[in-house]
Amino acid sequence: EPEVTQTPSHQVTQMGQEVILRCVPISNHLYFYWYRQILGQKVEFLVSFYNNEISEKSEIFDDQFSVERPDGSNFTLKIRSTKLEDSAMYFCASINPLKANVLTFGAGSRLTVL
């Protein structure tokens, strides 16, 4: 079964450093998402991306965050200057056009900011 692939699985970084999290969505999917989950808390929406542009973003997704689909397959989340509170699991997801409401999530990238 096709999967959403995320790298790295775990990244440790110093506060203030830039981080790029990478995702390869399922190839025929059209909508892409980033969610985050702080340890022990619920999954929170960050941003959705469709037709090469952001379609919706949350309050969390401030100017420090950006997304890109540079080559038609990879979907990246960049955090420009990480803060301690950015420590979380970051999940990439995409929607199957034949199953309108079903998001397929990747296994996540754990970000630890020291």
Place this chain on the structure above:
Amino acid sequence: GESVGLHLPTLSVQEGDNSIINCAYSNSASDYFIWYKQESGKGPQFIIDIRSNMDKRQGQRVTVLLNKTVKHLSLQIAATQPGDSAVYFCAAVKEYGNKLVFGAGTILRVKS
């Protein structure tokens, strides 16, 4: 806006018993309600969904009930197994392509 929340943070059940996980939502405009299962170290995995014009939907060992009058959603797992141990999230979505809004999650622990 949409808000989805859960009543019980942790549920412990004996293997073989049935489990019921509950969820409340606030936005009546949601088109779908979905249950996700998250095992340790993994991303959320789709279990079952229900369209807002339905009140019950059954899958394999799982049933989702939707009560729009009281804005309540439940997930019933029949004959709970150790492999069902996970965090269960309810989520709501307005329409295709829109964001999912997740509830806080319920930890299900299955005792052997």
